[in-house]
Amino acid sequence: MGKWTRRAFIATGSLVGGGLVLGVGAIALAPNRLRIVPKRADGHERLTTWIKITPDNEVVAVIPHCEMGQGALTGVAMMLAEELEADWGRVRIEEAPAEDVYANGYMLRGFGAEMGMEVPRWLERAVDYGTYKVADFAGLQITGGSSSTRSTGQLGMRVAGAAAREMLLEAAAARWSVPVGELSARSSQVVHGPTNRSATYGELASDAAAIKPPLHPRLKPRDQYRLVGTPQLRHDIPSKVDGTAQFGIDVVLPEMLYAAIAAAPVPGGKLAAVDPEPAKTVPGVREVVRLDDAVAVVADGYWQALQALRALQPQFTDAGRGAMDSEQIYAAHAAALDAVGSGDAPAGGARTIAAEYRVPYLAHATMEPMCATARFADGRCEVWAGTQDPLNARRVAAAAADVDTADVVMHNLQLGGGFGRRLPGAFDYVEQAVRVAKALTPRPVKLIWSREEDMQHDYYRPAVVARMGSALDAEGRPISWTSYFTGAGFLDAPAAAPIYGIDAPDVRVADAPMHLRTGSWRSVASSQHGFFMESFIDELAHAAGRDPLGYRIALLSGKPRHRAVLERAAAMAGWGHAVPEGRARGIAIVECFGTRVAEVAEVGIDADGAIRVYRVDAAVDCGLVVNPDQALAQIQGAIIFGLSAALFHEITVERGAVVQRSFPDYDMIRLANAPRVNVEFLESDAPMGGLGEPGVPPIAPAVANAVFALTGQRLRSLPLRLA
């Protein structure tokens, strides 16, 4: 074909009739996927890859993201329906299958923006090309990074909906021999006013499917939105109140067996030896399967498998790391920081402030432990699991089964929590299930991790140590800012850059050995750096003898959106007004994934000395809000998620292994200690930000700052514990 161009692609798409034979290059040049139309296997007309229209006028939105409680499928479908002018009551939502055509590279551009890489409009097509290359190589079909709504929805689904609407209008114009300009689309039908004729989308779909999609469909101006911005019920909720929702753990197959597993307790350890005999005496046990770094027991039931596993005494190697403990890990962090620099505040100010902060490893602790079901037979593999990237999981399964990816079918089920644990790079449970199932060919095997296995074999939120410093001028304003910290990942730099107007901040990353496997944890690097930055700025405010709210606002003169959320949250909380006896307030603001969130925590100390959070007021600016009630739910949940970590969570290491085992030693906020949460949204015309993650980071520093206001104790490590 020679030179790749959009026009060449369109021609190709027409020639091959929209089958799945298009190559990667063609996909790369089709940012809207307008013509990559899979076969009409189900007999429904497709207008673009994302939209199916049935003869009885039902619109099916095919969404390349997974549902883990964030409501993304509903929100993204709303954006599509808005542009399509579909009748929302007749829209059905399908999760896209794990196939290459549904790789969702839009999120990469979202991450680009997160890292400060603004993309000029004239360059967007080139960026699409680049990101699709990467997306297709990596096989991303990710749900994470708050990407679904703002990337797939904003950049992809709206365009697909608008294109389909224009195709339907054109089909009606041709059918009735009238100018397109005389037609209107509304509520899943096209109307010709002058002759009072109308046709449903279902009636027009097959004509429309033959029409070449417009390259640049006209998007609706925001002030004409009818659906986006209104609270809509989530499509997945009814199945979650009557037990019918199918999570990864729920798949039931004929002849299915169950597996329990124990992996090496020390990261990098291997299975050295195991005597299978004690397991085989348990009734119902079928097999003891040795993996490279784990041993699994397969039985007729999970309880039997687990009992038999616990009867074993497997011997694991420790990769030479069996003496590691948390103290040594933090000592290594300190040494790494020493090598980068002192971290002392630079001289020049009237006074200098310096402090060291620390946050621990954290487990995701999804309510549904890791699990996957696999069946290997006739050289093919089928997998059932809840993942945040089924396309990538499919590749992992193929490698584990030693078959081509084309010989793997991946069924993605609902996730009993994700929070980053079920992202690519963390598909150990999928790999294990496939290997165990292969040993039991051809029977399907459901592998379920115990809670203890889940807690002790996570990809943990990295522990980070940060040395913060600043010099204050005579008026108490910071004239320098240092943040030297141990590195956790690629989102460190944007998360650590101070939001405040301070010249030439000195932000440096030190490489420190992590020992444990690490991964993304809801809000990623902002969970650590939000705590450091917002605690330290609070220290500076108090050192300057200033009100923490006013001090922040004075340093945000060029950032009206930051100021607005701070002022709103403060007003909601009654900042500056009396608090109930024995309580105090703390405030914090964090920008992450394009969203600004300010939170005020009202904190007291219980009779037993425990920190108690009574109330949280949050103000959020994420640009456009698509589904207000679900936006609210995400912030409410994120605050509880962050608060459990702030008050309780710490993964520690002894003899090379994780100490914590289950909820008693990794406790959660429950109804009795959940604060009342008030949330308000400040909508703006700014680019859409994320909502799943940004509510998490401000709560820990807001609570720590309240504790300081109440007790005078500056708590610089998490979880927060009074001296």
Add this chain to the structure above:
Amino acid sequence: MIEFTLNGTPTRFEVTPDTPLLWAIREQGGLTGTKFGCGIGACGACTVHIDGVAVRSCLVPIAGVAGRAVTTIEGLASGLELHAAQAAWIEHQVPQCGYCQSGMIMAIAALLESNPRPSDAEIDASVTNICRCGTYERIRTAIHSLAGKAEVSHG
């Protein structure tokens, strides 16, 4: 062999007597709405009713329910009519990931059966289930919306 009543239906399970009720109803009963969360009674995801009382089914050996009536989330509705708690959960859009909500709803249905107008303190004391997504604000609102109008359920 254990005989008991499961969601109103006389049932026999051929499992070893120490098998936890949780795994028996999921695997022998094929009712997967009851969830495994921790296996040690700490999270409440596996909450069911035994003779109308909320219990954590991961801690109850199947032998312990012989001759008794077990109700799971699948048996909470009366035919096509949802239990009031289930309807309130939809109205208030409570679930996020939803994994804990079967157990949460069962715990709350039992509470409302014995105490139709629970105070906040009574809610806190009797419902100790974990929701990792943090839906507590809506759970509390939904419970208060039900106060005094919970349907009597006979599973």
